[in-house]
Amino acid sequence: MFRFNELILKHTDELAELITLEHGKTIEDAKGDILRGREVVEYACGIPHLLRGDFTEDVGSGVDAYSMRQAVGVCAGITPFNFPAMIPLWMFPLSIACGNTFILKPSERDPSCPFRLVELAHEAGVPEGVINMVNGDKEAVDALLTHADVNAISFVGSTPVASYIYATAAEHGKRVQALGGAKNHMVVMPDADLDQASDALISAGYGSAGQRCMAVSVAVAVGDDTGDALVAKLTPKIQELKIGPGSADDIEMGPVVTRQAYDRILGLIDQGVADGATLAVDGRGLKLQGYENGYFMGGTLFDHVTEDMSIYTEEVFGPVLAVVRAKDYETALDMVNRNEYGNGTAIFTKDGDAARDFAERVQIGMVGVNVPIPVPVAYHSFGGWKRSLFGDTHMHGMEGVRFYTRLKAVTSRWPKSGVREGHSLTMPTMT
DSSP: OOHHHHHHTTTTHHHHHHHHHHHOOOOOHHHHHHHHHHHHHHHHHHHHHTOOOOEEEEEEEEEEEEEEEOOOOOEEEEOOOOOOTHHHHHHHHHHHHHHHHEEEOTTSOHHHHHHHHHHHHHHTTTTTTTEEEOOOHHHHHHHHOOTTTEEEEEESSSSHHHHHHHHHHHHTEEEEEEEOOOOOOEEEEESSSSHHHHHHHHHHEEEEEEEEOOOEEEEEEEEEHHHHHHHHHHHHHHHTOOOOTTSSOSSBOOOOHHHHHHHHHHHHHHHHHHHHHEEEEETOOOOTOOOTOOOOOEEEEEEOOOTSHHHHHSOOOOOOOEEEEESSSSHHHHHHSSSSSSSSSEEEEEEEHHHHHHHHHOOSSSSEOOOOOOOOOSOOOOOOOETEESSSBBBBHHHHHHHHHHEEEEEEOOOTOOOOOOOOSSSOOOO
């Protein structure tokens, strides 16, 4: 793992170019994708400490008890297109460090970076057969979900697919962590620094063209005055976004990943207009000279969005931000908690009481306080609540170690030679 980490660092530029060529995100964004994955490889380097068991001496007369964490066996990971480096690196290094073999099934939309990572793992000394990669679509996925030799499945993707993977794999006796979709809200309180909040919304809403499961797609403005001021701050910043090929210099946002994604996002924008939302910034119709057939889309901003509109209920997964107005803090909190997704959320405020209350009462797996994309660092764990997570275990950190290992408890006694206690049919106790 130490050698693998060094090789990823050495080949970062090469890996970033592969991501940009197939995904479209900017080179700098691709490097961030790699860095956040490499942090989990660094975490896996400390696995001897993380696999420690517990020991208790003399739980009964001459009886000791101890526990150990042991490998699950064959594990498989099914990863999405939007983070072709980070999410595979969240899975297979920790799985292998815990003693398992691993089969990686990356997205068919951008498999080159995952393939190169597997090559680098072999170069680092991971034996053939310990890390494996298969390509394909649903047929390949179903083969992994139902194969008798696969013991654990990790998945990141949309909620409908996560639900299917969880149900199918669990039916076949496998442990599953299936991370689904999101509708991440950022609550902006009246006392928030609106320059800071608007910058955060631009970063969290339009980075990677909105194709992140932790992207903020809903800004909840508490009070109409807050909403008006926030939209006024956001509008020029969105209009000034630098859009182009991800490999070009000084570009902030690249294209979306496929024609299918492009058409779906356009359809949701059209529906938002039809439903009566105010289109404050229209990102449709963007054509770049020399890239007229590319899937480029400008940043889009809706205002006065309501909870019944599809632009609110659907996970857009594109460069579209919806502003919803809430009359007060309690209304905003209830709105976040009512949503079927529970991946990430944030609050921007200067009020410590409000921030503490929000962090305690919000029904979401990852919470940011004046942090728009609260992705935990590698030694904490990543995962949502509600329909954003199927299964009980989050990814990386100690939750990841627990998923890729099974706990075994041993109770041990070495009786003295020649001493017999006879048999007993009562429930054994430590007396």
